[in-house]
Amino acid sequence: xxxxxxxxxxxxxxxxxxxxxxxxxxxxxESGRRLNRRVTVxxxxxxxxxxxxxxxxxxxxxxxxxxxxxxxxxxVVATARAGTPxxxxxxxxxxxxxxxxxxxxxxAGGNVLLTWTVHNQDETPLNVWSSSHDYGSVYEEASTSAIxxxxxxxxxxxxxxxxxxxAIGPDLIRTGLxxxxxxxxxRYTLWAMFKPPADLARVTVRIPGFEPVxxxxxx
Numbered sequence: 001x002x003x004x005x006x007x008x009x010x011x012x013x014x015x016x017x018x019x020x021x022x023x024x025x026x027x028x029x030e031s032g033r034r035l036n037r038r039v040t041v042x043x044x045x046x047x048x049x050x051x052x053x054x055x056x057x058x059x060x061x062x063x064x065x066x067x068x069x070x071x072x073x074x075x076v077v078a079t080a081r082a083g084t085p086x087x088x089x090x091x092x093x094x095x096x097x098x099x100x101x102x103x104x105x106x107x108a109g110g111n112v113l114l115t116w117t118v119h120n121q122d123e124t125p126l127n128v129w130s131s132s133h134d135y136g137s138v139y140e141e142a143s144t145s146a147i148x149x150x151x152x153x154x155x156x157x158x159x160x161x162x163x164x165x166x167a168i169g170p171d172l173i174r175t176g177l178x179x180x181x182x183x184x185x186x187r188y189t190l191w192a193m194f195k196p197p198a199d200l201a202r203v204t205v206r207i208p209g210f211e212p213v214x215x216x217x218x219x
Contacts (some may be wrong), residue, residue, distance in 0.1 A: 077103065082098075114149070133146055147207050
């Protein structure tokens with residue numbers, strides 16, 4: 001069907017099946033089976049055609065922030081080791097992995113941006129969607145929705161769009177599986193948005209699959 005719809009010359013197709021080796025959820029309930037019955041289509045962006053340079057009076061656009069980066073120059077506020085596996089089989093979660101909190105920053109509107117980087121040193125691939133997706137049907141299947149900020153009895157969840165219920169964060173459902181699967185020696189940076197009370201200054205960051213990170217300051 002895809003070959004019939006996309007007729008541009010010079011395209012090649014390659015199919016890979018990961019259903020049995022890389023499930024992103026358990027199959028013991030319908031919500032997990034629905035997540036595993038997925039098809040991801042990814043493609044290389046064609047090289048930009050050469051054009052005239054922008055003049056001083058023109059506005060030069062910048063690329064939108066990417067959900068992942070391999071940069072190792074990000075600041076590290078705190079680090080946590082891999083912990084209890086998220087809602088997947090224990091054997092599918094690496095033991096030799098860590099997570100760095102890079103930033104927890106409040107803007108002028110009261111929104112708080114959390115940025116974190118996972119790095120895997122295990123032979124078992126680390127699926128960041130399994131770690132970051134909420135399986136409770138509170139959010140749509142799109143982003144880093146399972147992350148929480150906790151302070152005492154207060155529990156802040158990721159902001160979401162009122163109409164679509166999609167969490168404010170990287171759109172992992174439209175990201176290729178190979179991109180958000182972190183192999184041994186690789187790193188992957190993600191982010192999420194919150195709006196905690198204005199007087200909340202320090203929180204425990206909870207990211208499924210890793211130990212909780214207590215007493216992280218909101219800058």
